[in-house]
Amino acid sequence: MLSIRSLTRSAPRQLGRLSAAAARQTSAARPTTLLRTTSSLNSIGRVQRVSAFSTSVFRRAAAGETDEELSAKLDSEIQFEEEVKQNEQLPASVKDFLDNSPFEIEDVPGKEDVKLVRKFGDEKISIVFSIADLANYDPEMYEQDRALEDEDDLDTASSTNKQQSGASPAEEAEEEQDYDEAAPPTRLTIVVEKPGRSPGALNIDAVAQDGAIVVENLFYYEDAALANPATPADAQRRADVYPGPPFGSLDEDLQILLERYLEERGITQALAVFAPDYVDVKEQREYMRWLNNVKTFVDA
Structure with a gap:
């Protein structure tokens, strides 16, 4: 969250x-x-x-009258972040995933993207997500979309749960608050390759939200380089290739089997919970790094 x-x-x-x-x-x-x-x-x-x-205006401006005040403000922000960090623990979802998942994490300080990599038999699987999703996240729009999609199901489930559990008003309010504080969705780019066995690759566009993986597209590229274009030329080649139909237009049984295929490779609920929580952790680290870098520059 x-x-x-x-x-x-x-x-x-x-x-x-x-x-x-x-x-x-x-x-x-x-x-x-x-x-x-x-x-x-x-x-x-x-x-x-x-x-x-008057030339005295330029002399005063060159001296940097706000530098000291800005530096002090940056320092107070850094101290605030340090104090909050001391009272915060790494989310259990993040710790459990890092300790028990077969994926290795590649997180370079100063970079927005986070990469998870693992071997599955002869396959190489990589998952990329970014803290940029937080900058592009609009809570109001997301809540409106989620409310429209889930309103009927939520009302039905809530009514059933109340009848079965006999929950008190306080407990019901707490459940609603937990629902409202759900982490923002995190986009995942998943690539499955078979080095030495096939030159192609599967490219899956998915979203981790509300504790589930929602597959949006599952594409196939005959050249694995197009799944992760590293050059403008590869990006142009990718744009010219027909990768496949939208996932939601596929036969329902085929969708289910493809989702099970991904689950076997670690694209599970644990990942769906981990990715948004880790985005929040990384964003805080990068913000702290940014504060220190700016203060160092101002003080130089």
Whole structure:
């Protein structure tokens, strides 16, 4: 789930956007007479600006009057993050997956992408996901989409659970809160290769959300290089290839068998829970790294 720190950091940004929007609206609402007044006083404005010119302004600006204040603010942010980190534990889903999963993790500091790699018999399986999903995540849109998709099923299940369990209002409220705090969806790019046995590769586009893996597309490329294009030329070649139909248009029995095929290779519920939680962990690490880098630069 999104950490308290992420929500706290986003608040001033939203206020800034609102302030900027209000400023634009105020500017747009000014009467056109102001433009005429500005035009008529243009020559006076030029005289005033010229008379106010002084090299001392540039000397003061070159000294960096805000550097010390900015550095202090960055330092307070770093201290805040350190204090929160001391009171936080690695999510159980992350620890369990790293300890028990057959996948090896490749996480390079400063990079947005995270890569999981494993061997399955003669196959090589890689999964890539990114913390960029957090930057592109719109909680309101996601909640609206999820509510539209799950409203009927959720009401039915909730009614059944209440009748069977006799849950108290407090327990029901806690369950609803847990549902609302679900981690944002994380996109997964899964590639299955057979080095030495086949030149091709399967490319699966999936989403880890609400504790499940949702397959969106399962493509096949005759050249494995197209599944992970490393050059603009490969990306162009990939764009010209017909990779297959959307997953949802396939026969239902075929979809089920393909999902079981992926489960055997570790594309399971454990991964669905791990990926969004690890994205949150990595985002916090990268934010801390960013704070320290910016402070080091300002102080240099």
